[in-house]
Each structure stands twice: as structure tokens, then as C-alpha cells.
Amino acid sequence: MIRAEGLTVDYPRRVPAGTAGGASFDRALDGLDLSVARGASLAVVGPSGCGKSTLLYAVAGLVPVSGGRLEVEGRPPAGRAGTALVFQDYGLFPWKTARQNVELGFRGPAARGAAKDRARSLLERFGVGYAADKYPAELSGGERQRTAIARALASEPDLLLLDEPSSSLDALAKESFQRAVLGLCSHSDSPRGLTVVLVTHDIEEAAFLGGSVAVMERGRIRAVQENPLFGDPALRERLEYYEFCLGVRRLLGEEP
């Protein structure tokens, strides 16, 4: 599904006018290798600034690749219709109601025909059908996040990218949101099989939602840990879950 070899992404650095320009860029991804199989669910953890979000944006085709190779289903990622991205701050349009935001996700004229009803049922599927006619400013963080997911799924993607999906949710909203995403990751109802990549700085979230967990550091993947426990909604009640988290924590080099 996703194949990255020596992937490098540089951001141009803003240099004061008149300064002699040398190599004026920031390297966000530095020769990153990664392979994600179709239908798999990968959680990427790492400290802030390690390039997690850039990796996601690159896979979504939103930032240009500076070096190396990056392919999604064998093709460059830009403009791919099957990729959907949920942003850290949800990226909802403030002038559109929850339902209108979801309608924006539909692709193609055929899909727009019954857009209203389909948008409503998508919102209902994520438990926010009651908020369909509210504006984002009237929604709680959890409701916004569910709306953003519903919008992402409206395009019937086969690749779902989540950027820090629960970083601004309170503990209860976070757990219920994570259970909803787990339903998508583990038994996807997309006929082609939904591939999920999420980036997070929350190790427990990564262990809950990732079939494998990749540890990222300074623009590269340092290690990938298979997660044998993945798919159990009652995971938090099992001791092995916390052992797995501890293992990831050690990989991150921040042993408590």
C-alpha cells in the first residue's frame, strides 16, 4: 500500500532578505524507509518535531518529496482520491455545519445526489447525528473529531491518515473516540480493506490502535514493533498491554 525508500522532505527556511543564501531548508524527513501493507494499521510514535506529521502529509501528497521514493499503491501520492486525512485540529470549515462539512467529503456527481442523507447517516454512525445542523463552533472537541472522521470516510477511502487524532480530547472522549477508530482499523467494512496510519505522541493510543507501532526519531523510523494484542477493545484491562507500552517507551528512550 505505502512504500517509502530513503524518503526525504525539506521545508524551505525563511531567510531574512539580503542574507547570503546557503542551504536554507529544514530537513523534516531524512532518508525514511517504511512499508505498510494493505489493510494494515500502523501507529507512528515519536517526540514532537521528529517529522511524524510531515510523514503523514507526504503520504497524503500535501508536501512535495525532496528526495528518495514514496509510492501509494505504486503511484506518487499527490492528488490520489482514495486517501483521506484527518487533521490534528480537525480542519473543519467553520462556515459549514457538521453535515455540510461531511458533504464536502463526497467525490463525484453520483455521490452528491443523496449527499444530505448520506452525510447524516455517516454522522449517526459516529454517534454525532444529533449535531448534524450545528456549526463547528457549537461542537465539543470530541464531536468535532467525530465529524472530521465522518468527513474523511465520506470519500470512501482505502487509506485513512490520522494526525494526533485525540490529542485535544479529555480522557473519556479520548477512549470512546479510540474505540470508534478501532472499529475502523480492525474490521473494516470497506470492500478493499481500509489501511490506517496514525501518528501520535501518546504511546498508549499507539498500542491501542496500531497493528504495528513504529518509533520515529529525527526524520527516520528507528524501529517497528509488531503488536500481537491489537484488535481487542478491552485491551486496557490486560496487563500485557502495559508491558507492550513499556516496551515502546524503552524504544523511545524515555524509560520511566
Place this chain on the structure above:
Amino acid sequence: MKRTGLPAPRPAGRSDPVRGGFLASVLPGAVLVLAAWQILHEVLGTTAVPSPAETFATLADLARRDLAAHLAASLARVLAATALQILAGTGLGIALGASRKAERILGSAVRILHPVPKIAFLPVFMILFGIGDLSKILFVASVAVFQTVVSVRDGIAEIPGPLFLAARSLGLRRPGLLRHLYLPAVLPRVFTSLRLGLGMGLSALFFAENYATRYGAGYLIMNAYAMADYRTTFAGIVCLSLLALGLFALADRAERRLCPWLRAGRGA
């Protein structure tokens, strides 16, 4: 849940200065202005400042004659100029905000022309576009349009970066970007510029209506002034003010209708 001592929760929505109707919202100000006017009239004791009562009597008298024709002429000119202001200003503002090329070529021209006193160009407008309504409308629009251009351009610059990424990841192309991102993002700015432009536009209209016309509130005022008919002068000023108030009320209504999200979630 214990809630004693807390005031009843306010209904969500912007604390609305227009609650209870537009008239109720301008009543205190109107009383204040009328009182000050009456005092000025008493203190100065000159016919150049007639009393409010005299003025309104004259206004009622005018209403029975050709007031409607004067008002209609001014209103038509102002509405046409405002339509031009919105269309040209929003278009140019979005182009400047969204396209680096447009900003490079046209941006400096806008910055140079914005502070120029456009009032001074009325003769040029009359030479180029004739002495009829067209030159007056274009003249008023040219004064007000800069408010919209600058507001809209700044509005585009203030669209949060993540929304652009979201729009791109949703596969929006140029027409979609315009419809779903740029236009709604700048619409509140258009209304603000409309209010600001209206004040300047009416001043320009007043000036323009002193030339080559026999109808319009501006003509009414200055013609009466030339004949030392100060009551009619003041009646005309009141008339122009009421026209402006009505247009402001219209802009408020339109904004509440077209930008419902602005009132959502405030105070929540």
C-alpha cells in the same frame, strides 16, 4: 448538579445589539442627538440651525412634494455603486490575497491609490463617463471599493493554514476553493467593508450630486443652502441620515442571514 447562585444560562448566540428590532437599538442614540441638536438651536439662536421640530415639519412638507424623487435618485445611485463595490472589491481582494502574481502586479497599485483623495477626481470621472448617473455611480464606487479590496485581501491572509490543507486533501480545485473556502471566509469582511464604505460613499454621493443633476439628497441640501433655506437643508441632511440608517439595517439583516456561523457558539 448544584447550580444555586448561578444566573440562568444565557441562550447561545452573539449578544445581539439589534435584539428588539433595529428601531429600538437606535432609539437611545436618536434621543441623544435630538437633545443636543435642540440645545444647539437654543444656544446659537440663528436661523442657520433650525430646531428639530421645524426641520421635521419641513420634512413632512417635502414628503408631500418631491422628496421621494430625491431619495429614489440617491438610493438608486448608492445601491448601484454598492453592488459595484462588492463585486469588484471582492474579486480584486480575493485575487490579491490568493495569487502571489496578482499581488506583485496589482498590490502596489492598490497601496498607491488607496490613500489618494478620490473626491478630487470627480471632474475626471465626468469627462470620462459623462455628467449623468454613470459617472456618479462609478465615482462613489471608486471611493468605497478600496475598503472592500483591502478587507478581503487581509481576510484571505487570515485563513488558517490547516484549512487550505484540508481543502486540498478533500480534492477541492479552483472553483471549489472559491466557493467553499475563499468566499465564505471573506464574507464577514465584505459586510464590514460595506458599512465602512457606506459612510464614505454617501459623502462622495453628496458631493457628486451637486453637479449636473436636479434630483438626489445632495442636490436638495446644497440647492436649499444656496437659497438660504436652512430648514430644507436640515431636512435633507436628516433624510440622508435616515437613508444611511436604513442601508445599515439592511446590511445587518443580510449579514445575519448569509453568515449564520458567526452567531453560532458565541457565549457557549
